[in-house]
Amino acid sequence: MQLTRAGFLVLLWLFVLAALRVVRSDLYAASGLRASGLPGFRRSEKSARGSKAPRQLVVTHGALTGTRISLDGRPILIGRADDSTLVLDDDFASTRHARLSMRGTDWYVEDLGSTNGTYLDRAKVTAPLRVPLGTPIRIGKTVIELRS
Amino acid sequence: MKGSPVPTGEGSPGASVATSTSPGLRPPTRRGTELVMLAFAAGIVTLALILVELNQERSLSLRILWLGLAYLGLFACAHLAVRRWAPYADPAILPCVALLNGLGLVVIHRIDLALEGAPSADGTTVWDPVAFKQVIWTAIGLVLFAATLKFLSDHRTLARFGYTFGLIGLVALMLPGVLPGFIAPEINGAKIWLRIGPLSIQPGEFAKVLLMVFFAAFLVSKRDLFTIAGRRFLGMDLPRARDLGPLFAAWGVAVAVMVLQKDLGSSLLFFGIVLVLLYVATERAAWVVLGIGLFSGGAIIAWKLFTHVQQRVANWQDPIGRYDVFGGGYQISQSLFGLATGGIGGAGLGAGRPEMIPERNTDFIAAVIGEELGFVGLAAVLLIYMVLALRGLRGAISVRDSFGKLLGGGLAFALCFQVFIIVGGVTNLIPMTGITAPFLSYGGSSLLANYILIALLLRISAAARAPQKAPKPKPQQPAIADQHTVMVERPK
Numbered sequence: 001m002q003l004t005r006a007g008f009l010v011l012l013w014l015f016v017l018a019a020l021r022v023v024r025s026d027l028y029a030a031s032g033l034r035a036s037g038l039p040g041f042r043r044s045e046k047s048a049r050g051s052k053a054p055r056q057l058v059v060t061h062g063a064l065t066g067t068r069i070s071l072d073g074r075p076i077l078i079g080r081a082d083d084s085t086l087v088l089d090d091d092f093a094s095t096r097h098a099r100l101s102m103r104g105t106d107w108y109v110e111d112l113g114s115t116n117g118t119y120l121d122r123a124k125v126t127a128p129l130r131v132p133l134g135t136p137i138r139i140g141k142t143v144i145e146l147r148s
Numbered sequence: 149m150k151g152s153p154v155p156t157g158e159g160s161p162g163a164s165v166a167t168s169t170s171p172g173l174r175p176p177t178r179r180g181t182e183l184v185m186l187a188f189a190a191g192i193v194t195l196a197l198i199l200v201e202l203n204q205e206r207s208l209s210l211r212i213l214w215l216g217l218a219y220l221g222l223f224a225c226a227h228l229a230v231r232r233w234a235p236y237a238d239p240a241i242l243p244c245v246a247l248l249n250g251l252g253l254v255v256i257h258r259i260d261l262a263l264e265g266a267p268s269a270d271g272t273t274v275w276d277p278v279a280f281k282q283v284i285w286t287a288i289g290l291v292l293f294a295a296t297l298k299f300l301s302d303h304r305t306l307a308r309f310g311y312t313f314g315l316i317g318l319v320a321l322m323l324p325g326v327l328p329g330f331i332a333p334e335i336n337g338a339k340i341w342l343r344i345g346p347l348s349i350q351p352g353e354f355a356k357v358l359l360m361v362f363f364a365a366f367l368v369s370k371r372d373l374f375t376i377a378g379r380r381f382l383g384m385d386l387p388r389a390r391d392l393g394p395l396f397a398a399w400g401v402a403v404a405v406m407v408l409q410k411d412l413g414s415s416l417l418f419f420g421i422v423l424v425l426l427y428v429a430t431e432r433a434a435w436v437v438l439g440i441g442l443f444s445g446g447a448i449i450a451w452k453l454f455t456h457v458q459q460r461v462a463n464w465q466d467p468i469g470r471y472d473v474f475g476g477g478y479q480i481s482q483s484l485f486g487l488a489t490g491g492i493g494g495a496g497l498g499a500g501r502p503e504m505i506p507e508r509n510t511d512f513i514a515a516v517i518g519e520e521l522g523f524v525g526l527a528a529v530l531l532i533y534m535v536l537a538l539r540g541l542r543g544a545i546s547v548r549d550s551f552g553k554l555l556g557g558g559l560a561f562a563l564c565f566q567v568f569i570i571v572g573g574v575t576n577l578i579p580m581t582g583i584t585a586p587f588l589s590y591g592g593s594s595l596l597a598n599y600i601l602i603a604l605l606l607r608i609s610a611a612a613r614a615p616q617k618a619p620k621p622k623p624q625q626p627a628i629a630d631q632h633t634v635m636v637e638r639p640k
Contacts, residue, residue, distance in 0.1 A: 004199055008192075009521065012192065016532060026178070
């Protein structure tokens, strides 16, 4: 009887640990963070180190701060439209505000005729501009940047 | 964690990173992980049921098989619904809910066994097993859950009906208060039930979810006005009255209605939810300070005005000293005695004496779990709630639109705060206010409303985790010069 009592509690805790394990694996997968301590990550880390290609877009200021979008080569639409990749809820952003697209290995930002303009680190974007890693792009009250 | 016996299904960490970096491959949906976890939960629940029957020295009857199979079947259907309609939903949410609901069912069944043959409060020996009813409620809840997933393919559509939901929510909240006694009877001093035929439902439970949608939609549409327009007062930017008016009106009415219906737990829950939504939307700590100030003021006024509030506070301060007083500390004392009997390791499932605890099926179910599973078991149950809230917040953080963020954050917080209010009450950390423990307690309305809440959380997490769809191709319009000229007749 004592054995089943303890056994059941152990099982209950194993469930909690299993749930946390799912949470942990998901955490790394969703955020794209590299965890150097985990054996499963070493291989992918090594292959990514050679090229300094941007791998995700991070919102650093504004209402959506902390949102990350992993880049997979497809263009990223930013604006208030519902079908944008990054949907801004900002009175200073236009419906279709800006687009980030990949050419070769570089990402370019272009303004889609927005009212208040798109700024790449102080400079107003009038023609497609190459976006270096970690350079802030300001759209309305939102600031995004590319990270590797 | 290394060497933990649980298979991680198709989504081991290495694999998921590899797929998210290589373009063209779809990220894992992790439905396999969910299925494995669900099976694990089903195993635990069945084992719990068997332990109860053994400890009660009953032969393993057919009913056990019935309950166990019903449970398995129900959640298999829920899993299929998620697979079909929200394939990218979070894999940890549904198994946690399944385990909590299953444990709740086992404990309710166990209380049924304890009450078998025991005389009830009014001396009659009518045995009314409720576990079966709870299975039915779970089934209805899961149907609602699947329906919500099916018909709500994008949570952003909810934002469009914000005001409608708010109005329906307020009406539903007030309905039991204004309707006559034969439809809306007063049970245990609270007039919050509607009785339709054999069913009695608490519209307030659904109103909470509806009003949360309203507040989230409202705050998202007005957020910029709050922070820009307005005047400074005492070092704080106060928004204009017309921007914030509807919010405070709905908030005040809702809390006032619940206080007048003597539903103190719900009013506290609701107050906390709106405060957190306001804080999340504006990112101003001043709102929290203001809210806590308002709450303290309101609580002191309520304490002065209502005798039942004074009673609760007195019971909280000295439950055992007021053991014999009418409406005194009897309930909380018994709950504390139960928890003390359980100690660290618990008496074992089915070996405690839950019939000693009042309201064991609903408000005090945490005390029954504490007695039979002990501190270790109750802590595990609380951690499962934590994982649930954690996953909800995680979905809210990573979803890409602000309505989803606000709603997801609000729903996850509501779940956690509800657990805090009831478990805090049962363990005498805060004054006891009657409220259900989500998924554990017996009670149809609470279960249904919480399943809708979970469906919304899953929908938001699915939106957050799904790969982005390629933007819709624009319909190719021929250049204006190439278009045919069409002669149009002038209407006569």
